[in-house]
Amino acid sequence: MVPLEYYLVLSAAVFCIGVFGVLARRNALIFLMSVELMLNAANLVFVAASGQYGTISGQVFSLFTMALAAAEVAVGIGIVLVVYRKFKGVDVTKATAMRW
Amino acid sequence: MSSTLELAAFALFALTTVGFSLGVVLAKEAWHSALSLGGALFTVAIHYVMLDAEFVAAMQVLVYVGGVLVLLAFAVMLTEGEQEVAA
Numbered sequence: 802m803v804p805l806e807y808y809l810v811l812s813a814a815v816f817c818i819g820v821f822g823v824l825a826r827r828n829a830l831i832f833l834m835s836v837e838l839m840l841n842a843a844n845l846v847f848v849a850a851s852g853q854y855g856t857i858s859g860q861v862f863s864l865f866t867m868a869l870a871a872a873e874v875a876v877g878i879g880i881v882l883v884v885y886r887k888f889k890g891v892d893v894t895k896a897t898a899m900r901w
Numbered sequence: 902m903s904s905t906l907e908l909a910a911f912a913l914f915a916l917t918t919v920g921f922s923l924g925v926v927l928a929k930e931a932w933h934s935a936l937s938l939g940g941a942l943f944t945v946a947i948h949y950v951m952l953d954a955e956f957v958a959a960m961q962v963l964v965y966v967g968g969v970l971v972l973l974a975f976a977v978m979l980t981e982g983e984q985e986v987a988a
Binding site: 802803807808811814815818819821822825826828830831833834835837838841844845848849851852860863864867868870871874875878881882885890891 | 904907908911915918919922923925926931934935938941942945948949951952953954956957960961964965968969972973975976977979980
C-alpha cells in the first residue's frame with residue numbers, strides 16, 4: 802500500500818496546477834478544465850483516505866462530487882456559449898457587461 | 902518486493918498525472934488542453950484502481966471521460982471553429 806502522504810502530495814500538486822490555471826489563463830473553457838482538475842484532486846484525497854482508514858464513506862463522497870462536477874460543467878458550458886455569442890469570444894477579460 | 906513495485910508504479914502514474922495537468926494549463930490551444938485533461942482524468946482513474954476503489958474508477962471513466970470531456974470538446978469545437986471565421 803502506498804502511504805497516504807504520497808497521495809496528499811500528488812493531490813496538492815494537481816490542485817495547485819488547477820489554481821494556477823484559473824488565475825493565469827483567460828480562456829473560459831480552460832477555466833472549466835482547471836476547476837475539473839481541482840475537483841479531481843479533492844476526489845483523490847477522499848478515496849486515498851478512505852483506503853487508509855478502512856471505511857467506504859470517502860468513496861461515496863467522491864461519487865457525489867463526480868455528479869456535482871458533471872452538473873457544474875453542463876451549466877458552465879451553457880454560460881460559456883452565451884458569453885461567446887454575446888462577446889464574440891471566450892476571453893473572460895472581454896465580458897465586461899456586469900463588471901464595474 | 903511488491904511494495905517497491907507498487908511505489909514505482911505510483912511514481913510513474915503520479916508523474917503522468919502531474920504532466921497531463923500541466924499540459925491542461927500550459928497548452929496554447931483549448932483543444933490540446935481538453936486532450937490533456939482526458940489523460941489526467943484517465944491517470945486519476947488508474948490511481949483509483951491502485952487504491953482498490955474499482956467502482957469509483959469505473960465511474961470516473963464513465964462520467965468524466967465519457968460525459969464531461971465530450972461536453973468540453975463539444976464546446977471547444979463550437980467556439981474555436983467560429984472564432985477562426987470571425988477573426
